[in-house]
Amino acid sequence: MVVYILDMVILVIGIYCLIAKRHLIKKIIGMVLMEYSVNLFLILIGYRHNGIAPILMPDENRVHFAQYGVDPLPQALVLTSIVIGLGTLALMAAYAMRLYEKYRTFDMSEIRRLKG
Amino acid sequence: MKQKDIEQIIHDDHTGMSLIVKTVARMMIAVIILFAFYIILYGHLTPGGGFAGGVILAIAYTLMMLAFSRKMALHKFSDFWASFWDNIGMLAFIILGFLGLNSGYFLYNFIWHGKPFHLVSAGIIPLANIAIGVKVGACLYAIFIGLSIYGRLIIKEEE
Amino acid sequence: METFFIIMLVLMIIGAIIAVETKNMLSAVIAAGVVGFGVSVLFLFLKAPDIAITQVIVEVLSLIILIRVTTKADNEAIERKIDSFANIAGLVFVGIFVGFCIWAFVDMTPFGTPLMRVSQHYLSAGLEETGAANTVAAVILDYRAYDTLGEAVVIFTSILGAFVILRSRGKKKIYEEDYVKVGIPE
Amino acid sequence: MASVMLPLSVGIPLLSAVLILLIGKAWRNAGALFAPITTLITLVFAIDLLGADAGTYWMGGWPPPFGIVLVLDSVSKVLLLVVNMVAFLASVYAVSYMQKYTAQNKFYALFILMLAGMNGVVLTGDLFNLYVFLEIASIASYALVGFGVEHEELEAGFKYLVLGTIASTMLLVGIAIVYNLTGSVNMADVARFVSGMPPNKALLFALAMFLFGFGLKAGLVPFHAWLPDAHPSAPAPVSAMLSGVLIKAIGVYPLIRITYSVFGAPNIILNLILWLGVISAVVGVFLALGQYDIKRLMAYHSVSQMGYVAIGIGLGTPLGIAAALFHMFNHALFKSLLFLSAGSLESATGTRDLRQMGGLKKKMPITSLATATGSLSIAGVPPFNGFFSKLLIIIAAIMAKQYVAAGVAAFVSLLTLASFTKVMKYSLLGKLNEKYERLKESPVLMAIVLTILSVLCLGVGLFYNYFMDSIFNPAANDLLNQAKYISMVIGG
Numbered sequence: 001m002v003v004y005i006l007d008m009v010i011l012v013i014g015i016y017c018l019i020a021k022r023h024l025i026k027k028i029i030g031m032v033l034m035e036y037s038v039n040l041f042l043i044l045i046g047y048r049h050n051g052i053a054p055i056l057m058p059d060e061n062r063v064h065f066a067q068y069g070v071d072p073l074p075q076a077l078v079l080t081s082i083v084i085g086l087g088t089l090a091l092m093a094a095y096a097m098r099l100y101e102k103y104r105t106f107d108m109s110e111i112r113r114l115k116g
Numbered sequence: 117m118k119q120k121d122i123e124q125i126i127h128d129d130h131t132g133m134s135l136i137v138k139t140v141a142r143m144m145i146a147v148i149i150l151f152a153f154y155i156i157l158y159g160h161l162t163p164g165g166g167f168a169g170g171v172i173l174a175i176a177y178t179l180m181m182l183a184f185s186r187k188m189a190l191h192k193f194s195d196f197w198a199s200f201w202d203n204i205g206m207l208a209f210i211i212l213g214f215l216g217l218n219s220g221y222f223l224y225n226f227i228w229h230g231k232p233f234h235l236v237s238a239g240i241i242p243l244a245n246i247a248i249g250v251k252v253g254a255c256l257y258a259i260f261i262g263l264s265i266y267g268r269l270i271i272k273e274e275e
Numbered sequence: 276m277e278t279f280f281i282i283m284l285v286l287m288i289i290g291a292i293i294a295v296e297t298k299n300m301l302s303a304v305i306a307a308g309v310v311g312f313g314v315s316v317l318f319l320f321l322k323a324p325d326i327a328i329t330q331v332i333v334e335v336l337s338l339i340i341l342i343r344v345t346t347k348a349d350n351e352a353i354e355r356k357i358d359s360f361a362n363i364a365g366l367v368f369v370g371i372f373v374g375f376c377i378w379a380f381v382d383m384t385p386f387g388t389p390l391m392r393v394s395q396h397y398l399s400a401g402l403e404e405t406g407a408a409n410t411v412a413a414v415i416l417d418y419r420a421y422d423t424l425g426e427a428v429v430i431f432t433s434i435l436g437a438f439v440i441l442r443s444r445g446k447k448k449i450y451e452e453d454y455v456k457v458g459i460p461e
Numbered sequence: 462m463a464s465v466m467l468p469l470s471v472g473i474p475l476l477s478a479v480l481i482l483l484i485g486k487a488w489r490n491a492g493a494l495f496a497p498i499t500t501l502i503t504l505v506f507a508i509d510l511l512g513a514d515a516g517t518y519w520m521g522g523w524p525p526p527f528g529i530v531l532v533l534d535s536v537s538k539v540l541l542l543v544v545n546m547v548a549f550l551a552s553v554y555a556v557s558y559m560q561k562y563t564a565q566n567k568f569y570a571l572f573i574l575m576l577a578g579m580n581g582v583v584l585t586g587d588l589f590n591l592y593v594f595l596e597i598a599s600i601a602s603y604a605l606v607g608f609g610v611e612h613e614e615l616e617a618g619f620k621y622l623v624l625g626t627i628a629s630t631m632l633l634v635g636i637a638i639v640y641n642l643t644g645s646v647n648m649a650d651v652a653r654f655v656s657g658m659p660p661n662k663a664l665l666f667a668l669a670m671f672l673f674g675f676g677l678k679a680g681l682v683p684f685h686a687w688l689p690d691a692h693p694s695a696p697a698p699v700s701a702m703l704s705g706v707l708i709k710a711i712g713v714y715p716l717i718r719i720t721y722s723v724f725g726a727p728n729i730i731l732n733l734i735l736w737l738g739v740i741s742a743v744v745g746v747f748l749a750l751g752q753y754d755i756k757r758l759m760a761y762h763s764v765s766q767m768g769y770v771a772i773g774i775g776l777g778t779p780l781g782i783a784a785a786l787f788h789m790f791n792h793a794l795f796k797s798l799l800f801l802s803a804g805s806l807e808s809a810t811g812t813r814d815l816r817q818m819g820g821l822k823k824k825m826p827i828t829s830l831a832t833a834t835g836s837l838s839i840a841g842v843p844p845f846n847g848f849f850s851k852l853l854i855i856i857a858a859i860m861a862k863q864y865v866a867a868g869v870a871a872f873v874s875l876l877t878l879a880s881f882t883k884v885m886k887y888s889l890l891g892k893l894n895e896k897y898e899r900l901k902e903s904p905v906l907m908a909i910v911l912t913i914l915s916v917l918c919l920g921v922g923l924f925y926n927y928f929m930d931s932i933f934n935p936a937a938n939d940l941l942n943q944a945k946y947i948s949m950v951i952g953g
Contacts, residue, residue: 003277003386006284008376010291010310011634012369017295018623020365025300025345027623029307032337033291034630036314039330041634043321045641046394049276049387053322054410055163056402058233066399069410070322073394074640076414077589078326080426081633083167084596086333087433088626090259091603093344094437095619097263102612113613155328160407163324165415167426171332178339196486203483206431210476213424213468221522222468223420229406238407241416248427255434256336262441263343379666383641390644392654393526421520421529425581425593428475432574432597435482436604439567440618445609446561 003044010037022108024096031092035085039078046071133183141183148176156249160238166245170252177257186265195265198258205251212240212247277386280317287313304341308334325411466506467518467531467584470541471594474499474577478570485566492569493556499573500549503580507545511538511932515939517586517950525586525951526650532586532950535936539786540583540714543793547705548576550910554801555698557906558808562696568608575601575702579710586950588636588646588723592629595711599625599678602707605699606691617690624687628677635670638663649950652723652943668730671719679712681771682741685764689748692763693756693813697804700756704763705797709789713770717782721940726777735775739869742768746876753815755803755884759796762839762880765873766792772870773854776861783937784853787929791846791921795838798914802831805903805911806888815884820893824900829889831911836881838918841874846922853929 010033017030051070056062096106103111156169181189216224230237287310294306315330384390391398397410397418407413415423477499484491510533518531552572559565578598585591603625607618640646642664643654655664677684692704720730745765752758770792773785805828806821807813822829838845841852851874858867902908921928939945 001380001383001386003280003284004380004383005373005376006281006288008380009288009373010284011630012372013288013291013295015372015627015630016365016369018627019368020361021295022361023300024619025341026295026303028341028344029294029303031623031626032307032341033294033310034626036311038630038633038637039326040314040317042637042640043318043323043326044280044386045637046323046389047321047387048389051322053163053324054398055324056408056410058408062399062402066395069398071389071391071394072397072401072410072414073646074637075323075326075411076419076422077640077646078323079165079167079329079411079415080422080589080593082326082329082333083426084429084593084629086256086337087430087600088622089337089340090263090437091433091440091600092619092622092626093263093340094259094440095607095615095622096344098440098607098610099615099619102615111616111619113616160409160412160416162409163411164328165325165409165412168325168329168332171329171336175332175336175339178336200483200486202431202434203479206427207476207479207483209424209427210472210479213420213472214476216521217465217468221519222465222472223424223521225405225417225420225521232402232406233408238405238413239417241405241407241412244416244420244423245412248423251427252430255430259434259437260339260343262438263340375666375669379662382661382663383638389641392644393647393650394644396527417521418523418528419590422590422593424475425590425597428574428577429593429596429600431479432571432600432604435567435571435574436600439564439571439604440607440610440615442564442610444563445611445614447563 004041007037007041007044011041024099024106024108027108028089028092028096032085032089035081035088039081039085042074042078042081046074137183141179145176145180148172148179152176152249152253156245157235157242159245160241161233161235166248167252169245170249171256173249173253174256174260177253178260181260181264190261193257195258195261198254198261201250201254202258205247205249205254208247209244209251212244216240276320279320283313283317300345301342304338304345307341308338311337325409464510464513464516465518466510466513467533468520470503470506470545471577471581471584473502474573474580478573478577481566481570481573485570489566492566493559496552496569496573497549497556500545500552500576503576504545504549507538507541511542515949526645526647529590530586530647530950531584532648532946533584534946534949535932535939536714536717536786537583539790539932539936540710541580543790544576544579544583544706544710547702547793547797548572550914551698551701551705551797551801554701554804554907554910555696557904558697558804561808562608568605568696571601571605572699572702575605575707579706582711583714586648588639588648588651591715592632592636595632595678595715596629598707598711599629602699602703606695606703608696608699609694614694617687617694621687621691624677624684628674628684631670632674635667635674638667638670642667647951648718648723649947652725653947653951655723656725656943664724665729668724668727671716672730672733675712675716675719676737677712679708679716679767679771680741680764681737681767682744682764683737685741685745688764689757689760692760692800693754697801697807700804701797701800704760704800705793708763708767709770709793713767713774713789717774717940720774721782722943722946725943726941731775731777733775734771735863735866738768738771738773738775739866740768741765741771742869742873746873746880749880750876753887754813755806755815755888756800756813758815758880758884759799759803762877763792763796765877766796766839768873769851769854769870772858772866776857776863776866778857778861779934779937779941780853781857781861782940783929783933784850784857786936787925787933788847788850788854790928790933791838791850791918794914794918794921795835795845795847798831798911798918799835799839801907801914802828802835802911805907806832809900809903810897815887817894818888819891820889821897821900822889823893824897825902827908827911828903831915832889833885834915834918836885838922840878840881842878844919844922846918846925849922849925
């Protein structure tokens with residue numbers, strides 16, 4: 001349980017960075033930290049004490065493998081989630097560069113044309 | 117944006133990094149690409165797979181662009197072809213899904229599964245890995261071109 | 276083993292705080308990269324080699340992208356102005372969220388003993404049913420291939436979106452002139 | 462075993478998006494031809510599926526807890542119909558409207574991908590798959606909001622991107638906790654496991670995460686900050702899609718599905734949804750009152766109308782849910798009509814400021830009529846569709862003894878009427894501004910779409926009894942019958 005909570009602390013640091021920091025790059029870094037922590041959370045959930053990697057070798061004992069292999073499903077989910085994170089990062093980077101070119105600043109508090 | 121400006125930017129940047137970097141990169145790139153193909157092709161037997169291999173491919177081309185120059189990298193593999201292969205990879209994966217429909221289900225593993233622990237086994241899994249590898253490698257290279265060239269171009273135009 | 280994970284996590288938290296609080300953008304990006312490599316080392320020790328490889332490589336690529344965006348000048352000045360309201364609101368949020376976590380996570384299944392109601396089947400029958408020795412590959416490309424199709428579409432969409440955003444001009448020139456003709460009287 | 466049309470309504474848009482980009486390299490008008498055809502095909506599927514039996518489709522031939530399963534029940538039928546109908550009309554409208562933008566093929570590809578994502582979310586029976594397709598729809602919408610690449614559009618898009626990413630991450634945390642507690646990500650399997658579990662604090666935490674994530678995507682009030690910026694910034698067909706269907710397909714629908722079908726409608730969450738709805742309805746309409754930007758005003762009304770839907774869902778009675786679904790359907794019709802006609806007005810006059818318009822009814826009769834129809838519908842004037850769904854929500858609230866919610870709903874309805882009277886007064890009536898002497902009616906395709914939507918608004922209002930009996934009441938009963946959902950998906 002301590003492991004889960006420590007992992008959530010990283011998530012919260014990421015969210016804090018996204019909300020409170022005004023620098024665009026800092027916001028991207030916050031997003032990246034958030035992605036890391038969620039991916040790690042899923043893998044932590046799938047871990048088994050004394051586990052072995054879920055990859056079968058030709059001379060491996062099948063019963064032992066089924067008994068001690070760690071959970072493969074969260075690993076599959078995390079692979080998808082890493083890709084989604086990379087996609088979001090690319091889109092965010094494109095937005096950040098474009099905003100810089102339009103406003104000539106990375107400061108989110110000066111990028112404020114919308115009101116109401 | 118104007119074609120002329122892009123060409124100007126590419127033309128301005130033709131020297132790349134120093135000789136040492138270039139020599140090391142020249143040796144490394146082939147090895148990296150080989151490793152990427154290994155990761156993609158053996159994805160169903162060992163750790164790795166289409167996505168990891170695709171990113172390695174993209175990194176190899178990115179290294180080429182950083183070490184030599186944009187001009188040379190684009191000469192080897194232009195952004196048009198990057199985006200073309202991106203689409204082809206995606207199309208191949210979707211069509212693989214539609215072919216499964218023929219045997220009853222969308223994305224059905226319709227090919228004979230083969231002998232375990234051999235390269236030709238596991239039905240559509242290696243094929244899907246190749247499709248994803250091509251797609252991911254091409255599209256990440258394309259986005260790197262986009263972020264590094266078009267970005268500069270916009271500044272130039274606005275000023 | 277759990278002690279090792281805890282030490283790693285504490286180190287990563289320190290790295291994350293440095294990444295958030297440092298004034299220099301390049302240091303921040305690199306500190307975030309350190310956290311990312313820490314994550315991939317943890318993946319390796321958590322018996323997830325597939326994910327560890329992918330994480331390392333993606334980390335390299337995201338560092339390249341982030342540094343590409345960062346090398347743009349005026350970074351230091353922005354952080355000097357302190358927006359106290361946002362900071363306090365953020366800290367209150369952090370406190371509430373962590374408290375809620377500590378309150379709720381007591382009831383979670385303990386670390387190291389997953390239920391594996393569904394995934395036990397993947398481990399014991401995966402090789403026969405799909406022919407793939409790598410169970411993770413069997414899950415992502417056969418049992419849950421639809422997810423992977425979705426994943427490929429996500430990256431496809433975001434790259435397409437990034438190209439759309441990077442266009443230098445949104446509207447065609449002739450139409451902008453048309454607007455002027457109708458919209459503003461002489 | 463349901464028909465093969467379920468995977469095809471996701472697969473065909475994906476194929477078409479790739480083909481648009483591939484063919485678009487050689488032929489510039491590929492998108493304008495392919496997009497309406499694709500949406501027409503999926504619309505035909507959706508109408509055809511309306512009469513089909515409920516059933517499941519096993520992706521890749523793997524049975525439910527192991528593979529991913531697509532589920533068609535009477536709720537997903539409603540959403541499928543709404544999404545594809547609005548998408549078809551918006552794509553036809555876009556053929557004419559998008560002429561003035563660059564990179565049209567990329568626009569159509571993103572549009573179709575957004576549609577594919579929404580269809581995937583509506584059809585899936587798997588929590589993680591829902592997250593993946595939600596991300597497809599969200600990422601496409603992040604890019605489409607900034608499509609004009611002007612200052613305001615980029616700013617709105619970035620804000621939307623930041624908040625949307627937080628919401629998605631929270632959803633993933635919720636899914637992870639649910640997986641930790643139940644060992645499965647299949648919705649029906651989770652539902653069966655959860656119903657036999659003692660009360661669990663971690664599960665409540667996961668539910669709170671879901672409420673936050675989907676609430677943000679739906680634009681309910683404490684999480685609404687992005688919506689009034691993002692929806693007006695997009696091009697008109699995209700605004701219509703975002704406000705008309707996206708906030709429902711990836712916000713309200715998954716919220717309904719998870720609260721009712723998966724977790725069996727716990728009272729604490731229902732009450733939270735109800736009060737979020739009440740607050741949204743009030744705050745949204747008050748913020749809308751002071752606006753003079755026509756699209757921004759409509760975006761605030763989206764917040765307010767989503768509040769009505771949330772009130773209906775939070776009541777937890779069959780009538781309340783049926784009324785909420787009916788209001789969702791109506792809102793999709795009249796809000797897309799309003800946004801499309803606002804787009805026509807904007808592209809004709811070149812401004813979104815109501816104070817600069819005026820007297821347009823003589824110059825643009827069809828658009829004006831459409832604007833009037835949409836305004837009357839959203840304000841809840843009797844023969845139009847908005848009246849009946851709002852009335853049903855109020856009746857349901859009174860029957861469930863939630864008098865505050867009923868009172869608020871009636872009060873907000875009056876304020877909405879006031880707000881749209883202002884829209885009509887400033888834009889359609891009054892004296893014509895001299896600079897608009899040369900103004901013409903909008904192009905044929907745009908006018909046709911506006912006419913179709915207006916007729917639908919009136920028609921659904923006149924035959925509301927038929928629609929309630931044949932579509933929405935069965936859907937509400939299905940939602941409340943959790944056991945039926947579980948047995949349909951995994952049997953036993």
